[in-house]
């Protein structure tokens with residue numbers, strides 16, 4: 001890996017000489033876990049490390065002006081940025097000029113202009129010969145930590161840090177193939193072992209059983225959102241403190257405050273979601289190919305989640321903007337397959353700026369240009385063609401009535417961890433009897449009868465179908481999962497598609 005040796009040598013020297021090292025990470029899960037990994041490993045090796053994280057309130061992500069000021073106030077001789085830095089030439093130049101050696105660990109787009117730093121770790125550098133390109137920053141951080149350990153001749157076991165690699169990699173939606181698959185698989189085992197007080201406490205407040213078949217989906221939907229919540233609402237520091245907590249007492253206090261922020265984040269999100277849906281439901285978007293929603297005081301840390309939910313619910317590319325006075329910052333999300341960056345390029349005249357990629361992006365726009373953006377956004381999608389609104393649900397396994405669902409689930413578990421580039425398999429029951437059906441808080445609960453066996457099924461937000469289903473036969477596509485509530489061999493089918501056979 002290009003610059004791996006150079007960076008490890010420089011860090012090892014700093015550890016040996018007890019230089020002050022600042023590890024600076026981005027505010028999302030990948031940045032936080034990478035920071036926790038390097039801080040943890042370098043401290044264990046005897047280094048003097050101060051971890052810092054970017055905050056959204058400082059304006060932009062990465063090493064912004066105010067962030068650099070925080071770094072410089074600590075007077076370090078070495079700065080390591082994690083999951084950011086690739087586009088921070090100016091601030092890195094200032095840092096280097098003021099006597100701080102800088103090392104950038106990142107996996108984002110490699111800039112055309114070389115970075116003014118001691119070392120730049122990024123597998124996407126054209127000259128980097130490291131064969132696997134999918135590592136997230138947390139994976140890179142572990143690799144550097146291991147290289148430093150080797151130079152220092154230490155016997156430190158870095159495997160206990162794999163839980164953090166698993167979380168950062170899954171949360172960053174990095175591909176779960178190649179090296180990442182091995183890292184995440186091993187990391188989930190470490191996570192299940194519950195050795196890290198902070199994650200044990202977090203699992204406690206999230207009602208998550210670490211030991212019982214915890215998988216990548218649980219990390220993506222139960223753990224990562226909680227670690228991201230503090231950064232969305234203010235500063236992410238409490239999430240980092242949690243990951244670095246040394247004992248159960250401080251960990252449980254930190255986990256409790258994270259849970260409060262998570263509840264708060266959810267409430268903000270629900271409020272935004274209902275305001276957004278009310279605006280959509282008045283009908284004006286019915287015939288438009290794209291959606292642009294903007295409101296005063298919509299929270300900048302939550303607009304991305306809301307845009308994502310609207311885009312998938314309505315199948316239309318969506319921009320959700322929080323206005324503050326005359327300036328607006330928004331998130332752009334689309335249904336699967338939407339080429340957001342291409343569409344934004346067509347809107348560039350009405351935007352102050354935009355960034356991101358085809359699957360997720362951000363925009364900056366002035367309040368008086370919102371209407372113009374709406375027109376331009378819809379025109380762009382008329383020109384590009386709307387992305388298909390109903391992503392095909394495909395079953396890769398046909399479940400026979402004679403199959404034992406518990407045995408099939410155990411077989412499918414061998415394919416874990418599933419996620420990006422290794423999608424979990426859906427199973428098809430082409431003609432199954434619905435023995436019982438009921439609605440539960442808007443969701444659908446079914447008891448399916450197979451030959452001599454019952455299989456429970458759960459259909460999120462499908463509750464309204466319940467009265468029409470009991471006693472019928474149906475085609476069901478869904479995902480099998482161990483039912484951790486009922487334990488033992490119990491499994492549950494999470495319904496993705498259901499159509500009654502007439």
Ligand SMILES: [Mn+2]
Pocket residue numbers: 030031083107136137172
């Ligand atoms: Mn990342």
